[in-house]
Amino acid sequence: MFEQNRSESFRSKIIPIFLPHQGCPHHCIFCNQKEVTGTSLVHEPADIYPLIEHYLKTIKHTRKKKSSGFPKSIEVAFYGGNFTGMPQAVQELYLLPAYQAIKERKIDGIRVSTRPDYISEKGLNFLAQYGVRTIEIGVQSLDQKILQKAGRTYSEKQVIEAMHLLHHHQFCIGLHLMVGLPEESDEALCRTVEKVIELAPHFVRIHPTLVIKNTELEKMYRLGNYTPLTLEKTIELCKGLFLQFTKAGITVARIGLQSIPEMEKEGSVIAGPFHPALGELVVSSLAYDRMVNLMAKDGGHGKRVTILVPERELSIFIGQHRQNLHRLQQKYRDTQISIAPDKSLERGKLKCIMIPGTCMERI
Ligand code: SF4
Structure with a gap:
């Protein structure tokens, strides 16, 4: 039922539902989902259907104002945690109301975010049966030393195996990467990008490493053991990534974290290249380069x-x-x-x- 639309689903309008830290027993050094998602509240399964209806009204309203027509595709996205790390019975409780909305043709699909070490054949079959068509996996780096330092406990082999399974099951795959992790050199980032291109996700999201309040990274930063990238350096690196991924036919769905008011609050981001429109700065800087090339010609x-x-x-x-x-x-x-x-x-x-x-x- 959903297969034909999966590869297109990264263009969907998203109804985001945050489940901060759910299904996650891990402690990545940069992570404080409460600050990043702007909420410590975890929605109950009973909240999901009313939330979908609420968002649908907003989507209809903004689409009416901007242009005629309804977005081609709408997906409910469970973000902010490790969806497949939750017990399957709990996953089911969250998926059922969204699946109901699919059956009623109110939305077109579901997406979940998870980690590469929580992908299994059985788990994917289960997700597909409830209308999940997009899976976003936080890979962040493919350098073992950098992953370990960041508190990410999976291996490159696990990432490759997860990607093979996701491709085999024909999910639309989004892969998340971070720039500026501790001990990451330009060369290491470049090697990660080359490997990611080989893994052929449908889209990538590129996040800058920010020092968020109440994280292990904040402690490292305060002790002088971590120096974040400058905004200028981040833009330069992201430009390179954007060009490489685009050339390889991989969509760059986002550069930068989704800007929420909480992150702009004083003291939430302690240090690092935070900018509410980082992606725009990157694309605009690339446009500048193209104009300079044209002028030089x-x-x-x-x-x-x-x-x-x-x-x-x-x-x-x-x-x-x-x-x-x-x-x-x-x-x-x-x-x-x-x-x-x-x-x-x-x-x-x-x-x-x-x-x-x-x-x-x-x-
Ligand atoms: S796996 Fe994700 S949710 Fe869990 S600590 Fe790491 S970044 Fe945060």
Whole structure:
């Protein structure tokens, strides 16, 4: 019933239901689900169906305001814990109301987040029978030393086996990675990315390592045993990851943690590259690089230049607070530069118009 839609399901509209730390006996050094999910409250199974109905009203409302039509696909997502680490009877209690909503055609599927060492043939058969079609697994790194240091107790072999099982059962697979874990070098991150590409998830989420209040990492940080990445370095690393994954045909579904008010509260994030729109900064910085390449190709100095970009991507090219435009103007001081939308341009295309002159280039 769900197979045909699984590979597309990473594009779904999500109804998030947080079950902080449920099914998890572990203590990863960076984890404090209460701060990250903004709640210590664990929803009861009886809450699930009313929650779905509540979210559906919001989705309908926002979709009506933005455009006509209903999102193509809607999934209920159980996040914040280790779903398959809960006893199967408890998993069933949570899945049943969501499955009911699938049968009533109110939603299209269910997704759960879990760890690679909690994936089994039997467990996957059980999930599939209740309409789970997307599984997000927190891998974080594929370097054994880094995993151990982070308090993650599985091996690379377990990750590979879990991925094989997930592919075999045709789930849509999301893999989570972290940048900036203790002892992670650029080379180690690069090796992890290469291995992840071989494992071929349908999408990845890339999270920066943040020092969250009341975690082991906070203690390490306060003792001077951990130095978080700067925001600039994180953006550079994420740009590289974005390009590698995209080139390999793997969707980057998110860069950065989902921004919730609790994380922006004073004292919640102790240190690290927190930014509520990290993904936007990364994509915008990549857009800047592309404009610089285009200008370099055309020898843009001493001219008036208009860079035409796809209409829908205008804000990305201009950057937050017009940052990209300011940077371009600093770099090419003797060139008058503007960035303008062009309806005829497809996504990902750029065009440069020099005035005077007719030099035009598309990249
Ligand atoms: S496995 Fe997940 S929920 Fe459990 S401690 Fe680690 S990050 Fe937190």
